[in-house]
Amino acid sequence: MSLLAAHAIMLADGVRGSAYRDAIHAAVRPGDVVVDLGTGTGLLAFFACQAGARRVFAIERDASLVGLAGAVARANGCADVITFVAATSAAIELPEPADVIVTETLGHFALEEQIVHALADARARWLKPGGRIIPADVTLVVAPVDSAESARRIAFWGGERFGIDFRAARRWAADAFDAICVTPDDLLASPQPFVSVRLDTLRLPPPACWAGELAFEMRRPGHLSGLAGWFEATLVPGVQLTTAPGAPGTHWKHAVFALETPIGVEAGDRLTVALGALVDGRSVVWSWRGEVERPRRARVAFDHSTIDEVTAGRASQTAVPAATPLFEAAAAAAPHLDGTTTVGELAERLRLRFPDRYPSLARAVADVALVVRALA
Numbered sequence: 001m002s003l004l005a006a007h008a009i010m011l012a013d014g015v016r017g018s019a020y021r022d023a024i025h026a027a028v029r030p031g032d033v034v035v036d037l038g039t040g041t042g043l044l045a046f047f048a049c050q051a052g053a054r055r056v057f058a059i060e061r062d063a064s065l066v067g068l069a070g071a072v073a074r075a076n077g078c079a080d081v082i083t084f085v086a087a088t089s090a091a092i093e094l095p096e097p098a099d100v101i102v103t104e105t106l107g108h109f110a111l112e113e114q115i116v117h118a119l120a121d122a123r124a125r126w127l128k129p130g131g132r133i134i135p136a137d138v139t140l141v142v143a144p145v146d147s148a149e150s151a152r153r154i155a156f157w158g159g160e161r162f163g164i165d166f167r168a169a170r171r172w173a174a175d176a177f178d179a180i181c182v183t184p185d186d187l188l189a190s191p192q193p194f195v196s197v198r199l200d201t202l203r204l205p206p207p208a209c210w211a212g213e214l215a216f217e218m219r220r221p222g223h224l225s226g227l228a229g230w231f232e233a234t235l236v237p238g239v240q241l242t243t244a245p246g247a248p249g250t251h252w253k254h255a256v257f258a259l260e261t262p263i264g265v266e267a268g269d270r271l272t273v274a275l276g277a278l279v280d281g282r283s284v285v286w287s288w289r290g291e292v293e294r295p296r297r298a299r300v301a302f303d304h305s306t307i308d309e310v311t312a313g314r315a316s317q318t319a320v321p322a323a324t325p326l327f328e329a330a331a332a333a334a335p336h337l338d339g340t341t342t343v344g345e346l347a348e349r350l351r352l353r354f355p356d357r358y359p360s361l362a363r364a365v366a367d368v369a370l371v372v373r374a375l376a
């Protein structure tokens, strides 16, 4: 898809555009200085102009879009108010501070477009004391799903193409961040919030790690194909934007953290999941591991991470890794990685070292497996 086609889809999204227009008209007062971080085709800058802003700094790292947005600004009588800046926000200074910073750099699961890092930097350097930020907060929500589409995408890699056995690629397919549309009927349990991020109070350095333990009880039988994720944002108090399944449709899809093999579940089965995101300002590494407890049947554990994309070369040299539980697990396991100790023995050592963190051996085995995979 061309860049322009992608922006046309965003412009055509009436739910998104109306919510941002309402929020900007509520937050911007006549005479304000406004920053539109990631202006694209200029939509939010034009709303700020309509709301009476004295000056709008419209920042866009893609120079070709800045030319287009400038032409639209001239055609709409906004050219004297909007100053377009073709650059990445972190790389520039502004001549005066802002009353309002607005951005729509929200990914399917909110964090992928680095909204947290970009806003933390912009707020620290440009926002006047008492200034406003749109969106004010965003909550990431998760639910287990039975999605035929997601299962089909993974199963694609389970067979032969042109006589070549592609089954080895199946694990890669499941370890990727994917986005599809799920419906309320696909949900196997009530959604749970994963994290809530106050975007209007971010400080430097922004958090590098988001992690949460979630527990779900299945409300119907089905095949657990993965976890779906979406976001609910408060743009300003009273103006919400949600991409939840069943809500009025937007151009956003739903993040899907797939399982390599769907797990058969019954109503009442319990799913526990540890979901994590490592964010360094350039990329996000997701991990999703957990297990399904099924009365009278074997527990089934799963353990996925998009870490392989990073080891393939996307890690930033300046990123400061957070001291997450997995790092501590790696440090605890490392002295015993002597070529003779089994995964089970390493997991037992982890349980002895962190008994609260590892109530089950399966959870410790899952962490050891992640460490071993990362180091192999």
Ligand SMILES: C[S@@+](CC[C@H](N)C(=O)[O-])C[C@H]1O[C@@H](n2cnc3c(N)ncnc32)[C@H](O)[C@@H]1O
Pocket: 010, 011, 037, 038, 039, 040, 041, 042, 043, 044, 059, 060, 061, 062, 065, 087, 088, 089, 090, 103, 104, 105, 106, 113, 118
């Ligand atoms: C999702 S689009 C939204 C565009 C426009 N604001 C709208 O609402 O239609 C996000 C835009 O922000 C730009 N962008 C993202 N992060 C940026 C940053 N840190 N500095 C400058 N531009 C950025 C991207 O290139 C993209 O054009």
